[in-house]
Amino acid sequence: MSFQEVDYRPLFGRILSVATIVVCAFGAVATVVTDPFAALRFVWPLLLVAWLAWAMYWRPGLVVAEHGITVVNPLRTHFVPWPNITAIDTRYALTLRVVSADDRGRQVRVWAAPASGRHRTLGLSPKDFDGIGDSARGVHGELRPSDATTTPIGNLAQLVRGRWERLRDTGAFASGIDPEASTVVWHRGTIAVAAALGAATAIGLLV
Structure with a gap:
């Protein structure tokens, strides 16, 4: 059976980004219509907030x-081959522990999958942790509240762990680990636009 690819992007983050962008767009249009000259100064903060909302809540996944x-x-954007993963954690966010070229290891946190808040983990029962793989357990066999499969992050973590454990147990990692196969690509365009809008905002508010 072929593997079914999963593309996870949190619905709440997308709703938040759309709502923010719509409010900023409405504010920008209202500013231009009301006072075009003032808009040259005050439209930039709105554009900056809208851009950050897209970068922080729409794009991550x-x-x-x-x-x-x-x-x-x-x-x-990080790409991590399955053999390069050494553990999957959910302490603060879904986090991949990855081997590195210097043998010190590093962590890749998933911005789109933060740890569940206390209101999501209250009232958990042992049944909420059914089916969780052994790799999720600590040295004393403990599990984190965010590991519960009834929480969004726990369900996602178990999906990742399940695939990783199956590959590990079937010997798929026997060919060895290649730290160089992991890649990191900086979003230079996103950073450049944010910096430009930030500079325009500062100039507009100070002039």
């Missing part, structure tokens, strides 16, 4: 594919 995981964060 996680793609679980056959040969590895792609983590799209606001400033960088």
Whole structure:
């Protein structure tokens, strides 16, 4: 059976980004219509907020594919092949522990999958942790509240762990680990636009 790729992008983040962009667009149009000269000064903060909303809440995501995981964060996109993953954690966010060329290891946190808040983890029962793989457990066999499969991050973490554990247990990692196969791509365009809008905002408010 072929592997079914998963493209995860949180609905709440997309709703928040759209709502923010719509409010900023309405404010920008109203400013231009009301006072075009003032708009030259005050439209830039609105554009900056809209751009940051897109970068921080619309763009981020996680793609679980056959040969590895792609983590799209606001400033960088990481690709991590399955053999390069050493552990999956959910302490602050869904986090991949990855081997590195210097043997020190590094962490790749998934911006789109933060740890569940207390209101989402209250009242959890042992049944909420059914089916969680052994790799999720700590040294004393403990599990984090965010590991519960009834929470969004726990469900996503179990999807990743399940694939990783199956590959590990079937010997798919026998060919070895290649730290150089992991890649990091900076979103230079996103950073440049944010910097330009930030500069325009500062100039507009100070002049």
